[in-house]
Amino acid sequence: MAGLDGQKVVIIGGSYGMGFATAEMAIDNGAEIAIAARGADKLNEAATKLEQRGNRLVARHALRIEDRSSVAAFLADCTPFDHLVLPGSTVKPILYGDLTEEAAHASFDSKFWGPFWAAYDGRRHMRRGGSVVFYTGVAAHRPVKGYVMGACINGALNAATRSLALEFAPLGLRVNAIAPGLTDTPLQDILHGHDKEERYAEYSARLPVGRIGTAEECALGAIYLMQNGFVTGQVLGIDGGHECMA
Numbered sequence: 001m002a003g004l005d006g007q008k009v010v011i012i013g014g015s016y017g018m019g020f021a022t023a024e025m026a027i028d029n030g031a032e033i034a035i036a037a038r039g040a041d042k043l044n045e046a047a048t049k050l051e052q053r054g055n056r057l058v059a060r061h062a063l064r065i066e067d068r069s070s071v072a073a074f075l076a077d078c079t080p081f082d083h084l085v086l087p088g089s090t091v092k093p094i095l096y097g098d099l100t101e102e103a104a105h106a107s108f109d110s111k112f113w114g115p116f117w118a119a120y121d122g123r124r125h126m127r128r129g130g131s132v133v134f135y136t137g138v139a140a141h142r143p144v145k146g147y148v149m150g151a152c153i154n155g156a157l158n159a160a161t162r163s164l165a166l167e168f169a170p171l172g173l174r175v176n177a178i179a180p181g182l183t184d185t186p187l188q189d190i191l192h193g194h195d196k197e198e199r200y201a202e203y204s205a206r207l208p209v210g211r212i213g214t215a216e217e218c219a220l221g222a223i224y225l226m227q228n229g230f231v232t233g234q235v236l237g238i239d240g241g242h243e244c245m246a
Helices: 017-028 040-054 068-077 101-125 148-171 186-192 196-206 215-227
Strands: 008-012 032-037 059-062 081-086 126-135 174-180 235-238
Touching: 008 017, 008 068, 008 101, 017 032, 017 040, 017 081, 017 215, 032 040, 032 068, 040 059, 059 068, 068 101, 081 101, 081 215, 101 126, 101 148, 126 148, 126 215, 148 174, 148 235, 174 215, 215 235
Parallel strands: 008 032, 008 081, 032 059, 081 126, 126 174, 174 235
Antiparallel strands: none
């Protein structure tokens, strides 16, 4: 597979976790990088680290992925670019019995509609031969209690990945997704700070690989999907065998 020399990668959600790891790996593979995220301070810190790592400027813009007009303006400023990577949102676990209509809509706005419209608005600014990489999750196939909205949204993104591969094909663009399992990122401290170590131990004991994943392993999947020009419409599971668990 070819590297990413001479190519530009735009990552919305590139300031920490899987998005930042993807940005690091892309810049190591020769790419020019532009990142966006919600928090300006964390975004600038990440961009500075990437600039030092790659010895090149890194464009950055603070925005919320739910704000379609801001996202569209950022993508237009990045014209032209080759790859759009979309790890920049999550869904907080909530029991079905505690779910509200407001929380359900907010979850879809963040993790489904945000990336969906980013791909829609970004496609006109992308070079032929490029790709879109969504981030979904293993819960679409192997749901866990308390994550019904995440499972629904991941399933919708998986379906969108396959359908958009056909829609983007005339533009010379590919569309794929990675579906991570439980992965050690700073987000886990926010969502599960009270029981993170217990969760890690439980899943490690059940997963075939005997441990949870790393942000770098997920990033490696995203790099593969950007580099391999014969892959489109695919959802790449990076879950340590989660779907095989008893």
